[in-house]
Amino acid sequence: MATSTRPTEVLESVVIRFAGDSGDGIQLTGNQFTAASALAGNDTATFPDYPAEIRAPAGTLAGVSGFQLHFSSRDILTPGDRADVLVVMNPAALKSNLKWLKPHGMLIVNTDSFQAKNLKMAGYATHPLEDGSLATLQVVQIDLGRLTGEALVGMGLSAKEVERCKNYFALGLVFWLYERDTQVVEDEIKKKFGTRPLLFDANLKVFRAGWNFGETTELFRTRYTVPAAAIPPGLYRNISGNESLSLGLVAAAQVAGLPLFCGSYPITPATEILQTLANLKEFDVRTFQAEDEIAAVVATIGASYANHLAVTTTSGPGIALKSEAMGLAVMTELPLVVIDVQRGGPSTGLPTKTEQADLLQVLYGRNGESPLPVLAARSAADAFETAYEACRIALKYMTPVVLLSDGSIANGAEPWRVPRVADLAPIPIDLLDDVAKLQNGEFLPYDRDPKTGARPWVKIGTQGLEHRLGGLEKWERTGHIAYDAENHQRMTLARQAKVDAVVQDIPPTEVYGERDAKVGVLSWGSTYGSCRTAIDQLRAQGHKVAHVHLRWLNPLPADLGKVLHRFKRVLVPEINNGQLLPLVRAKYLVDAKGFNRIATQPLSVAEVAEAISSWL
Amino acid sequence: MTMAHTPTTLELKPKDFASDQEVRWCPGCGDYAILAGIQRALAKQGIPPWKIATIAGIGCSSRFPYYMATYGFHTIHGRAPALATGVKIARPDMQVWIVTGDGDALSIGGNHFIHLARRNIDAKLLLFNNRIYGLTKGQYSPTSEFGKKTKTSPQGSVDNPFNPLSVALGVEASFVARCIDVDAKNSAEVYTAAAAHVGTAVIEILQNCVIFNDGAWDSLTAKESRADMTILLEDGKPMVFGANRDKGIRLNGLTPEVVKLGENGITEADLWVHQTHDPDPTRAFLLSRLESPAFPVPIGVLRSVHRPVYNEMLELQVTEVKKAKKPDLQKLLDGPKNWSVA
Numbered sequence: 001m002a003t004s005t006r007p008t009e010v011l012e013s014v015v016i017r018f019a020g021d022s023g024d025g026i027q028l029t030g031n032q033f034t035a036a037s038a039l040a041g042n043d044t045a046t047f048p049d050y051p052a053e054i055r056a057p058a059g060t061l062a063g064v065s066g067f068q069l070h071f072s073s074r075d076i077l078t079p080g081d082r083a084d085v086l087v088v089m090n091p092a093a094l095k096s097n098l099k100w101l102k103p104h105g106m107l108i109v110n111t112d113s114f115q116a117k118n119l120k121m122a123g124y125a126t127h128p129l130e131d132g133s134l135a136t137l138q139v140v141q142i143d144l145g146r147l148t149g150e151a152l153v154g155m156g157l158s159a160k161e162v163e164r165c166k167n168y169f170a171l172g173l174v175f176w177l178y179e180r181d182t183q184v185v186e187d188e189i190k191k192k193f194g195t196r197p198l199l200f201d202a203n204l205k206v207f208r209a210g211w212n213f214g215e216t217t218e219l220f221r222t223r224y225t226v227p228a229a230a231i232p233p234g235l236y237r238n239i240s241g242n243e244s245l246s247l248g249l250v251a252a253a254q255v256a257g258l259p260l261f262c263g264s265y266p267i268t269p270a271t272e273i274l275q276t277l278a279n280l281k282e283f284d285v286r287t288f289q290a291e292d293e294i295a296a297v298v299a300t301i302g303a304s305y306a307n308h309l310a311v312t313t314t315s316g317p318g319i320a321l322k323s324e325a326m327g328l329a330v331m332t333e334l335p336l337v338v339i340d341v342q343r344g345g346p347s348t349g350l351p352t353k354t355e356q357a358d359l360l361q362v363l364y365g366r367n368g369e370s371p372l373p374v375l376a377a378r379s380a381a382d383a384f385e386t387a388y389e390a391c392r393i394a395l396k397y398m399t400p401v402v403l404l405s406d407g408s409i410a411n412g413a414e415p416w417r418v419p420r421v422a423d424l425a426p427i428p429i430d431l432l433d434d435v436a437k438l439q440n441g442e443f444l445p446y447d448r449d450p451k452t453g454a455r456p457w458v459k460i461g462t463q464g465l466e467h468r469l470g471g472l473e474k475w476e477r478t479g480h481i482a483y484d485a486e487n488h489q490r491m492t493l494a495r496q497a498k499v500d501a502v503v504q505d506i507p508p509t510e511v512y513g514e515r516d517a518k519v520g521v522l523s524w525g526s527t528y529g530s531c532r533t534a535i536d537q538l539r540a541q542g543h544k545v546a547h548v549h550l551r552w553l554n555p556l557p558a559d560l561g562k563v564l565h566r567f568k569r570v571l572v573p574e575i576n577n578g579q580l581l582p583l584v585r586a587k588y589l590v591d592a593k594g595f596n597r598i599a600t601q602p603l604s605v606a607e608v609a610e611a612i613s614s615w616l
Numbered sequence: 617m618t619m620a621h622t623p624t625t626l627e628l629k630p631k632d633f634a635s636d637q638e639v640r641w642c643p644g645c646g647d648y649a650i651l652a653g654i655q656r657a658l659a660k661q662g663i664p665p666w667k668i669a670t671i672a673g674i675g676c677s678s679r680f681p682y683y684m685a686t687y688g689f690h691t692i693h694g695r696a697p698a699l700a701t702g703v704k705i706a707r708p709d710m711q712v713w714i715v716t717g718d719g720d721a722l723s724i725g726g727n728h729f730i731h732l733a734r735r736n737i738d739a740k741l742l743l744f745n746n747r748i749y750g751l752t753k754g755q756y757s758p759t760s761e762f763g764k765k766t767k768t769s770p771q772g773s774v775d776n777p778f779n780p781l782s783v784a785l786g787v788e789a790s791f792v793a794r795c796i797d798v799d800a801k802n803s804a805e806v807y808t809a810a811a812a813h814v815g816t817a818v819i820e821i822l823q824n825c826v827i828f829n830d831g832a833w834d835s836l837t838a839k840e841s842r843a844d845m846t847i848l849l850e851d852g853k854p855m856v857f858g859a860n861r862d863k864g865i866r867l868n869g870l871t872p873e874v875v876k877l878g879e880n881g882i883t884e885a886d887l888w889v890h891q892t893h894d895p896d897p898t899r900a901f902l903l904s905r906l907e908s909p910a911f912p913v914p915i916g917v918l919r920s921v922h923r924p925v926y927n928e929m930l931e932l933q934v935t936e937v938k939k940a941k942k943p944d945l946q947k948l949l950d951g952p953k954n955w956s957v958a
Contacts, residue, residue, distance in 0.1 A: 039955055237954040247949055254945045261706055281937035283948070286705055286930060291731040295698035298691065298728075302671075302702025305689060306710070310702075328692050418954065421946045460687045460703075461710055463666045468635070468681050470690025471674075480637065481682065 006215070008179065008223045013072035015080030016174065019097040020089025020110075022055050022065045025167035030067025031413070032171060032188055036180040037071040038238045038415050041228025045070045045529065047079035047602065048411045052268065052351045059113070059121045064096045073227040077379070077529030079412060081604035085177075087170055089113060089144070091122035106138045110170070112145030140219050144169050151209035152202055161199070165206040172210020179225045182211060232417060239416040241380040241409035242272035245313075245339060248387025249273075250283050253309040256395060256427040259284040261303035263296040264313045268351040269410040270341035273313040293321035297338065301325060304334040305469065306460055307431060309391055313339040316358045317348065319402075323366050329400035330370040330495060332469040333446070333455050336400040337390045338362075341410045344600055353600035354407035356525050357576035362402040363554055363583075369492050371499040373397070374554040376404040378528035381416040383409060386551065392427050393505060397498055398454040404553070406575075408602045409526045433459035443467070445479035453498030455479075503555045509563045513539060513546030519615050520567030522592065524550040524580055527573050527603050534609035543616050553580070561588040569615050571595055573608050626664055630655035633665050635685045641676060646797035646823040650744065651683055653800060654713075657807035668711045671700045673720035676751050677744035677823070680715035694725025697732035700739045704927045711811075712739040719749050722758040722780060733789035733816045735926035740810045740817040743780055744797075748829035781904040781918060784818040785897050790923040791817035792900060794915055797824060798837055802848060802915055809917055815925050836913055845908050849916035854887035857912045864888075865911070872902055874911060892920045 016033070020026045027048055037044050049066040056063030070080035086101040088094040090113035101107060114129060128134060129141065144166045151169070152162050168189075175182055185207055193200035214220060239247075253260035260283065264274040278287040286308070290296035297312045304310035314322065319340050329336045342358045344350030362374050373393055377383040386403055394401040435443070445467040446455050458465045467479060475482040476490055511520075513535060523531040528549050535547040548563060550556070564570050564584065570592035572581045581594040595611040597603055633655040641647045658668065668686040672678035674693035681688030687710070691699045696714045704712050714732075721729045721743050732739065748766070749755040755768040756775060763772040784792050791813040795803040803821070810817035822833045835845050847857035847865065855865040856877070864887040866875045875882050894900065900919035907913065 035953065039953075041955070041957065231957055233957050235950060235954050235956050237951040239951070250948065251945060254943070259706070261702065263702060280948070281934045282941035282943045283945070284934070284938075284943070286934060288701065288705060288930075290698065290701075291727055294695060295701070295728055295731065298695040298698035299702035299705070301691075302689070302699035302704075303706040304702075305699075306703045306706035308706045324692055325695065332689075418949050418951070421949070460669065460707060461667055463664065466666050466685055466687050468684075468688035468690065470681070470688075471692050472690065 006220070006223045008225050011224050011226050012074060013070065013076065014085065014178065014224065014226055015068065015070045015083045016085045016087070017066060017068040017083035017097060017100055018087045018170070019064055019066040019093035020167070021058050021093070022051060022053070022063045023058065024065070024089045025164070026065045026067050026089070029167045029171050030069055032185050033174060033180065034069050034413060035238060036175065036184040037069065037226075038236070039184060040180060042071040042073065042226055043076045043229040043231060044072075044238070044414055045076055045079045046413045047408060049601075050352055059090055059092055059118045061092045061096050061122060064093050066093075066097055068100070071226055073229045075229060075231060077533050078602065078605060081606050085174075087174065089166070089170070091118045091124055091128070094128060095122045095124065101137065103136055104138065106140065107134060108140045108142065108170070108173070110144040110166070111141045112143045142173070142213075142219070147209065147213060148206050151206050155198065155202055157198070157202055161202070165202055168203050168207040169210035169213070172207040173214045176211040176214030177220060177223055179223055182207070231415070234417040236415045236417055238413050239380055240272070240411060240413040241377065241383045241405055242270070242341070242411070243276060244380050244383035244416065245377070245387045245403070245405060246273050246276035248384040249277070249309075249311055249337070249391060250280055250285065251384070251421070251424060252388045252391030252427060253285070254283060255424050256309060256391070256429050258307070258309040258429060259286065260311065261286050261288070261300060261308035262311045262313065263288040263290050263300035263303065265290050265293045265296045265318065267293070267315045267318050269343055269407040270313045270315050270318075270339065272410070273339065293318040294325060297322040297325040301329050301332070301334060301336060304329070304336050305332075307457065309395065310335065311337040311339065313341070315341050315343050316345050316361065319358060319361055319365065326372070326400055327366045327368060327370045328471050330366070330372055331471050331474070333398045333495075334400070334469075335394040335398055335457070337387075337394050337403060338400060339387070339403045339405065342404060342406040350600055352407065354526065354602060355575050355598060355600070356404075356406055356527070357579065357598070358404065359553060359576070359579040362404065369496065371496050371554070372400045372402060373499055373502045373552070374402045374404065375552050376525040376550070377409055378525060378549060378551070380409055380412055380414050384416065384419075388424065389551075392425060393502055395427060395429060396454065396505070397452050397502055398457060399498060404525060406526050430457075431459045432456040432465060433462050435462070435464035444477045445469075446474055446477050448494065451501070453494065453501050500555055503558050506552050506555070506557045509548055509557045509559050511546050511548055511563060514544050515546065515563070516566050516568075517546035518544045518568045519612050520546045520548060520564065520570050521608070521612060522548050522550070522564065522570055522572045522580070522584065523574070524553060527575060530603040530605050530608050531573055533605045534612060537605065537609055538612060538616070545612055545616070556587065560584075561590070564588055564590045564592070569593070571612060571615070573603055573611065575603060626662070628659040628662060628664065630659045633658050633685050635683055637682050639683050640679065642827055644826040645676070646746070646825070647677060647680070647744065649797045649800065650742070650803070650821055650823065651680065653803045654742070654807060655684075657804055657811060660808065661811045663711055667709065668713065669700070669703050670713045670715060671696045671703065672715040673725055674751070675717040675720045677715055677717040678720060694720050694723070695728060696720070697725065697728040697737075697739070697741065701732060701735070701737050704737055704739055705930060708738070708927055708931055714739055714741040716741060716743055718743065718745045718747060718757045718759040718780070722778070722783070730783065730787045733784050733818060734787045736790050736815040736923050738814055738816070738925050738927055740813070741819065743818065743820050744823040745780060745820050746823045746825040746829055747832050748825050750825045750828050754828035779904055779907075780820050781818070782901060785901045785904055785919065788897055788923070789818045789919070790815035790921050791917070792904070792919040793817070793917045794820045794822065794913075796822045796833060796837055796915065799915070806917065809920065813920060815923055835908060845912055846915050847912040849890050849892070849903070849914050849918065851890060851892035851917070854884045854889050856884065856887065865906075870898070870902065872906060872911065892917050894919070895921050
């Protein structure tokens, strides 16, 4: 493509948000801009924000799909609070997304959709482009419909096909504006439309027309560039949370030398894990799309009994259905990884929106005393290691483990420094597969490893090791049915002790900032980025603040109480109504306070910083 | 692609399949006869106990795994078919038996029951049907007769029962059979046929609960009435029954009718000939609808056909993909698009 004659302004970071109808290709547009930014060496973080409906009626507020991308020449941890640039494809997109644009930001508007009918559907009484309501913004009005149509004159495409090319015009324009390498998109168009020459030509033409429009129009005085970020050397790829979890599971199975079994039922926002694994059979992966959430987890327990690394993936409503079976896994002491990609609740709640409100459910939402380890991913890149660790612990301690992710991690993407397989932690598996391995020739299915409390994992099909598992209480060591009172007390404590023992695998708590900070922020899960960035900002202003982020929620790190007590005050920001908060208050008798927002979006850096500042 | 189990050269006896645990069913319970019958059938089959998994749900019947010297799993209510599915996918070399009851399989576990048979998972499902909830002490079940008075239906049940075998045939189960707990000879034949079947085998066992529903199947088991109230199904044979072997079932279009041999010139040649391996499940379904007292209750194998088996097809896909693609973990992690930062 031709080089530009325009001057270029260098920026450190840009947040751009695309919004339009569900059918406008917004997610695709966002992903391609992200890919090009990552390849340009920027650090990136994304936040897709889309409705639960697949195609709500065009032009309605319900049908608006958004995609926010933060790209930067420094290390960034969030998709950005507010956008520098908002690209809207119709009035509904403007109406629902304007609040995400900075006060003096750039608004790129597709004017061809701003007709009376669409304005009315979006709930505008007056024309927003004419009534002065956008006066503080830098508004760029472009008739994408007309320009796309002109670019495709004479190609013989239907009006509908022309309409579908519009997003490439917008993409071409922002590629010009931010000096992104157009090859990324051209390759993608080739991949997508390679077998349909007419559509291939059309989309390519429109994309280039968009770029050229930027160059020839007088609407933009300058172009912008965001230089490459200084990030640790290595091989990087862009990865979403669900992909990252999938790869973590496969890596753990491969390193452990076990087949991987994933029994799941499709549920937003976890479905992509099942889809990804279904396509990796060469790694000895078997996926089972069950008839329901219960069958999914129960079949997975069956596969665990049969010595596969067994995983089930779901979201909050699925956990509710799986609870009884998770108790069965606690009782039978089988390794099981349960992934909960949290979404807004209760009940069906907000399937495509993010929330962290399943912590108490996974910790306590089962009948009886049924403790199990719980850990949480903090970002898409971190999800790989979290999944790997969940598998390692499940296998080492012979226990079900719950891994919490959430909607923003699942669908958000960021660059991931790909680990070398040789550097992955070993996962030793010691299957009991021969009577010759028994001490004194005695087979005790509930004998325990003194260090981990784990019982033996018997290779089923082995002669002489036939045994029966089940949900009834067990005699210690023999595993026979037992109704004895004292035995139940001992077994209850033994199951708890096993989960407590996981603490020996949790490294000392990392305190980011001063150990005796005035305010210590304690967070878990996807609030990591917002909290860490807020702390960075306040520390840069000279404030004595610190950040502790938890990967393990059960057990909690051994030194956490000490760490928290050294802070003058403790703030626990969560996207729920306070779930970690009561745990640390009860366990450590620390007068922590919560900062809670349950508003379907990641916490913004500004609001976290403000909450901390109120104590400074 | 059928994975046959390799019979061992071991001489197996029924007691090789009995665990050391004390059997705790009520004295006189029909389950004792079933347990003994299964242990005999397994010994005859020749697959050693360590290559078998017995998987149960919840209920009296579901204590079965504890009494078997095989691998076993006493799961949670209704979920045995799901757990069995996981075991069979993970370890196709294990022979899987599911033990369940009318409440476990048809009420709380109805969903898993139909999907097991629909997928045709290679597992045998023994459904102990006593038409009552035993372990919770006497409430009506999904097979209790309409109007039945129980602790939860004091005025009589208004809950319409369904027929387990009609349900199984409705989802095209590949093997469907029925036997009676106390009928050792015919049960043995059904168990043996089920053991040899590849795919889901649904076996309804009419079982007597001596405490809460005693005598539920009396008319089918009493010496004086059983020959007239049941009909033993034999592949390729006309359907003859009765103490004097003088009654038969004729198909009038798709309507079965009881006829008397010798009357109005009716001979065996006019009777419905049972075809166990008929790929069309329609007639097997008609058979499942025969209920007493209007008709004799069919005993034996209603249907046995070969249908693709889920776990075998999945395994085949895994094998094919492994043949076509070399697993390279580093390459998978590195991804299709990446960049290096120096």
